Amino acid sequence: MKPIDPHHDCRPVGEILHQIGGKWTVLIITQLAGGPMRFGEIKRTIGGISQKVLTATLRDLEMDGFVTRTVTPSIPPRVDYELTDLGRDLQVPLKAIGQWATQNRPKVLDARRQYFAEHPDAMPARMGRVAEFKQAAE
Known part of the structure; x- marks a missing residue:
């Protein structure tokens, strides 16, 4: 039997837990559970998060497949965030x-x-x- 390399075997878990374990991630996922929301709505419902941190967290969640970002052309442009199937899971x-x-x-x-x-x-x-x-x- 091949010996287990604990550093190698823990890496995938650590990567995912690092992203989903953040307090802002948990709050954003919870807020989006009710359906799509605009950036400003998310910011208002999650007190204490800066615009910079919210933007970065939403980008990370989109990159990892938990959230979709939909831009509707209008003036000003409408941007909605919604959970994907993975995000709902x-x-x-x-x-x-x-x-x-x-x-x-x-x-x-x-x-x-x-x-x-x-x-x-x-x-x-x-x-x-x-x-x-x-x-x-x-």
């Missing part, structure tokens, strides 16, 4: 992960509280955002 696991996260958030926050109680000088791996992690755990 993605809703199922995203919804399950969202439900799991909501149900288990208290347990995660309890674990953080306990960790920081036992390791008061600990630095989270996520870019040193100690205050954010400690606040969420409180």
